[in-house]
Amino acid sequence: PKVTIVGAGNVGATAAHIIASKNLADVVLIDVAEGLPQGKALDMMHMRSVEQFTVKVTGTNDYADTRDSDVVVITAGIARKPGMTREDLLGVNAGIMKSVIGSAMEASPNAVFICVTNPLDVMTTLAFRESGLPANRLMGMGGVLDSSRLAFAVCEQLGCPPAAVTAWAVGAHGEGMVCWPRFTTVDGTPITELMDEAAVAGVVQRCVKGGAEVVAFLKTGSAYYAPGASIAKMVEAILTDSHEVMSVCAHIDGQYGIEDLYMNVPARLGKNGVEEVVEFDLNDDELAALRASADSVRAGLANLPE
């Protein structure tokens, strides 16, 4: 199989590295910066005999080289700096997303597309509107990362190994994020039974602020290792047709009482992209929180240039 990654910056290159290391697919890195995708791709090929993968990584500035990809991941755009929210990136990144989605689709009309550029929910919606792609073949990566940050916070709090934890963070990929403690478990037991309310609130806060915490340390940009790994996980589920359910920025069409909106919800992934949005059995408070998160995405959409 063939995976194209648009944007050979921190997130795109890290995703390429992980996809190659797992031997999942040939990877084409494409960027507007001349030399950057070629140099990073060559560097990864120099790693091939050390890591013992057999797939190829190539770099290009020409969409012709991305032709007939099975999956296209879009990471092109600017990232946030300290003090910025993901929403502050909207103006610049909307222009980039518009130009990228058209060229990428022309080269790979049958691909499954994964948007990563922030603000995620708004950029994925923009790509959906611009491309006319069927909703199942267009999604965003945000929820896998957010859920992984929640899992990390739970491990830190309880001292448990990562394999024991299943975590769910959904909703807007931003300050309006929603965590589901009742469905977040350690060896099958909900964390609401393992921690007091203050501790639960603490791990939720660590999840919601996780991205900002990284930005505050780095100062020059935002996270890329965990985002890269999260992209690779989604690509793997699609390429292997795994039918795995994970938190995906998917098109919601009536589920949870939410109409026509891209936001993170549990979704089943397979070779055709999103197979279904999965509805968890939420209580009234959880439903209200998810719908409030949907409202925060709608507020962001109102800022989209026509």
Ligand code: NAI
């Ligand atoms: P970066 O600055 O390291 O890389 C961005 C790359 O995009 C640069 O190499 C740049 O030359 C390229 N680019 C710009 N315009 C382009 C165009 N029209 N076509 C092709 N390439 C173009 O940024 P980084 O850290 O890789 O982040 C990329 C994006 O991903 C940002 O918007 C960031 O906010 C977002 N992000 C999203 C996450 C999520 O969970 N959805 C997690 C982490 C980052």
